[in-house]
Amino acid sequence: GNSVTQMEGPVTLSEEAFLTINCTYTATGYPSLFWYVQYPGEGLQLLLKATKADDKGSNKGFEATYRKETTSFHLEKGSVQVSDSAVYFCALQRSNDYKLSFGAGTTVTVRA
Amino acid sequence: GAGVSQTPSNKVTEKGKYVELRCDPISGHTALYWYRQSLGQGPEFLIYFQGTGAADDSGLPNDRFFAVRPEGSVSTLKIQRTERGDSAVYLCASSLTGGGVIPHEQFFGPGTRLTVL
Numbered sequence: 001g002n003s004v005t006q007m008e009g010p011v012t013l014s015e016e017a018f019l020t021i022n023c024t025y026t027a028t029g030y031p032s033l034f035w036y037v038q039y040p041g042e043g044l045q046l047l048l049k050a051t052k053a054d055d056k057g058s059n060k061g062f063e064a065t066y067r068k069e070t071t072s073f074h075l076e077k078g079s080v081q082v083s084d085s086a087v088y089f090c091a092l093q094r095s096n097d098y099k100l101s102f103g104a105g106t107t108v109t110v111r112a
Numbered sequence: 113g114a115g116v117s118q119t120p121s122n123k124v125t126e127k128g129k130y131v132e133l134r135c136d137p138i139s140g141h142t143a144l145y146w147y148r149q150s151l152g153q154g155p156e157f158l159i160y161f162q163g164t165g166a167a168d169d170s171g172l173p174n175d176r177f178f179a180v181r182p183e184g185s186v187s188t189l190k191i192q193r194t195e196r197g198d199s200a201v202y203l204c205a206s207s208l209t210g211g212g213v214i215p216h217e218q219f220f221g222p223g224t225r226l227t228v229l
Contacts, residue, residue, distance in 0.1 A: 004154075032215055043116075044155070044203065044220040051214050089154050098143065098210035099168070100218060102154030 002027045006090045006103035013080055013110050021075040021106045023064075023090035031092040033057075033066055033073040034100070038087045047075075047088070080110045114138070116221035118204050124227045125194055133189040133224045137206030144187050145218060146179055147203040155203050161187060162210050194228045201225050 007022040025033065035047040035057070048057030053068035062077045073090060090103040117136045125131050137144050142163055147155035157171040164184045172178075176194075181187040191198055205218040 036220075043222040044205075046217055046219075049217075091154070093215050095214075098160050098162075098207075098215065099145070099157040099171070100147075100155070102156070104152070104154050 002031070002092055002094060002101040004090050004092055004101055004103035006088075007106055008104075010107040010109060013108070015082060015110055015112055016079045017110075019075075019077045019080045019084070019108065021088055021090075021108070023073045023075065023103060025071050025073065025090075025092050027071075027092055027094055027101075029095055030068075031094045033064070034091040034093070035062070035064055035073070035075050036089040036091055036102075038089070038105075040086070044089070080108075082110050082112050084108065085110045116204055116206055116219050118202075118221040118224050120224060121222065122225045122227075124229065126229050127194060127196060129194050129228075131191050131194055131226065133191075133202050133226070135187045135189070135204030135206075135221060137185065137187070137204070138219055139185075141206035141208055141219075142184065143207045143210035143216070143218075144181060145205040145207075146187070146189050147205065149201040149203055149223070151200070158189075158202075160210060167210065191226075194226075196228050199226055199228045 003026045032051045034049045037047045048059040050057040050066035056065045091100045144161040146158040149155040159169045161181045176192045179189045201223040204221045207216040207218045
């Protein structure tokens with residue numbers, strides 16, 4: 001079946017540090033890959049996505065590249081801010097399917 | 113425009129009671145999804161509606177759980193004889209349509225936090 005494994009947290013960083021959160025997946029075919037973010041007290045929001053191999057999704061300074069050869073979709077940001085403190089979820093959705101399969105989430109705390 | 117809304121935001125109930133959780137999707141979205149998020153976990157799929165019909169209810173954990181969407185818009189998740197293990201955040205999402213080679217984005221509501229004492 002489909003599964004997503006992401007780096008365990010929590011992760012604590014200082015402002016302006018580099019952030020990377022690893023995500024690998026198992027799925028048949030060519031799924032679409034997503035990163036969702038859940039800020040404190042808010043609902044789940046789509047951060048970025050990639051729908052085919054070698055696509056790079058980007059938003060708010062975050063990037064992730066769909067790597068089919070390593071079945072990975074690692075999230076990166078070069079210089080984090082306190083406002084990036086949140087829980088980040090990696091997810092996949094198979095082609096012609098409708099349900100999202102999520103990883104367990106990684107809590108990121110950025111200190112000033 | 114308005115996003116997905118869910119009511120109530122919090123629900124505390126006693127073991128054995130019946131609860132209903134409501135979801136108002138984005139207007140015009142034909143696909144609606146329910147997910148359950150337990151503490152420290154990612155959301156897990158429960159059920160998917162395309163229009164009024166439940167196209168896939170394979171994620172419902174047992175027959176105490178049921179969901180309806182009678183007019184193809186608002187949906188209600190119903191839980192009978194609640195158990196402490198049902199405590200979780202119940203998330204609703206909607207999208208323009210379901211499935212497709214490149215899926216439409218799912219927009220999530222803020223969730224209902226259910227606590228069963």
